[in-house]
Amino acid sequence: MKKLKDLESIGFTMLPRQQIAYGSVGNYKYIAEFLPQQNQFSITTSVVASNKDADGVNFMDSIDKERFPFVNWIRYEDHILTINVKNKHLETENIYEFLQAMSNCLLTNGYVEGCADCKEEKPLHIYTINGNIHLLCQDCFSKQASASQHLEPVHxxxxxxxxxxxxxxxxxxxxxxxxxxxxxxxxxxxxxxxxxxxxxxxxxxxxxxxxxxxxxxxxxxxxxxxxxxxxxxxxxxxxxxxxxxxxxxxxxxxxxxxxxxxxxxxxxxxxxxxxxxxxxxxxxxxxxxxxxxxxxxxxxxxxxxx
Ligand SMILES: [Zn+2]
Incomplete structure (x- = not known):
């Protein structure tokens, strides 16, 4: 895989201005971004545990490392799941297979798509706020947007x-x-x-x-x-x-x-x-x-x- 745009072949949408690609696999919305210096992809999604037992899953341990050797690390912090992927010898289909497995893993462990801000199970959208990309529910976006539009006046x-x-x-x-x-x-x-x-x-x-x-x-x-x-x-x-x-x-x-x-x-x-x-x-x-x-x-x- 050479470019972020290649993800379009697995149904992702490319946003050239923001240099991100997004798409849904299973019931989860993923945002992919390319890190040129490290030659890696960073893929994020936002999920919340639907019940208390789901907390504390080590996602890195739950994936098949032989099948997906290109996965560097997976981190789940503040309800945001970040997956770091090596680009070397990587095919677009590999990413798709992996994301399918990841979505299954989330589902079986009781994680559902949810807003990282209000921590509620809600449909998420991709927003830009002051040049930064956020995956949020509509209510949280409205709140953040109205707060940020009151920019401090320049003296x-x-x-x-x-x-x-x-x-x-x-x-x-x-x-x-x-x-x-x-x-x-x-x-x-x-x-x-x-x-x-x-x-x-x-x-x-x-x-x-x-x-x-x-x-x-x-x-x-x-x-x-x-x-x-x-x-x-x-x-x-x-x-x-x-x-x-x-x-x-x-x-x-x-x-x-x-x-x-x-x-x-x-x-x-x-x-x-x-x-x-x-x-x-x-x-x-x-x-x-x-x-x-x-x-x-x-x-x-x-x-x-x-
Ligand atoms: Zn929210």
Missing amino acids: FPLGVVGSLIGSLIGVAVWIILYKLGYVAGITGFIMAVCCFKGFEILGKRLDKKGIWTALIIAIVMLAVAEYISLGLEIHSVFSDYYTISIFDAIRSVPEFLSEKEVMAGVIKDLGFGYAFMAFASFSYVRMVYHQASTAGICEQLDKTIE
Whole structure:
């Protein structure tokens, strides 16, 4: 089995946006997700014990390990059953056979499909709440959805202050590395992360406006860091011969920038810093952007007509 989409051949439905596949085997609804780094599948369902005797079943012991050698582990915690499956040499039919056996095992041990939240035996649906996938009953979904739609408002001015405070860490790192003779691109990354985190901590939450504001602060502050570094460099060179304060040195930076050689060096330093800032913060920006664009979005994903 190569892809999650292959599960469609055993009657599962693929949700490409959420990168999950779901389907019912026996009386149980399963959600499958692929873990690319481990080359494993994670399959979950939500069940409750229909009588007290059912508690304490070791599911891993109750399955036929010779028949299903691809099962890594099975965990039952807080009414959620999680099955971890190795993808190596795995055929889609193997998964189907296993899920049939699993459903039988659940049935014989007295577990029924039930909501992990209210712990009641109820029909379950797949929902997305703020970008996370949940298998819940309709009542619990409604409760969680109405709670999550009251997102905490973003405090924009405080977010900007937080972002500026965060940027000072980036400035300090840039200045220290500059003094040591390095212009490390990683500083561009550190700068961006500090600005985002700063906004999030003081502004309560990072929304789209916050993302772009924090990014602009990061870009400007990297130039400020370079400017200060240049001033400090001028100071350390000239203080051996003249009485010159650090502020005088920093004030003299524009004069030095009119020299072609100095300007070329600055452009090179900053170009390097920004290239790494863009490169390294790309995935971070994408993640935050995804979170921001899914915040407050709550809907049912399995729209099957039953
Ligand atoms: Zn419920």
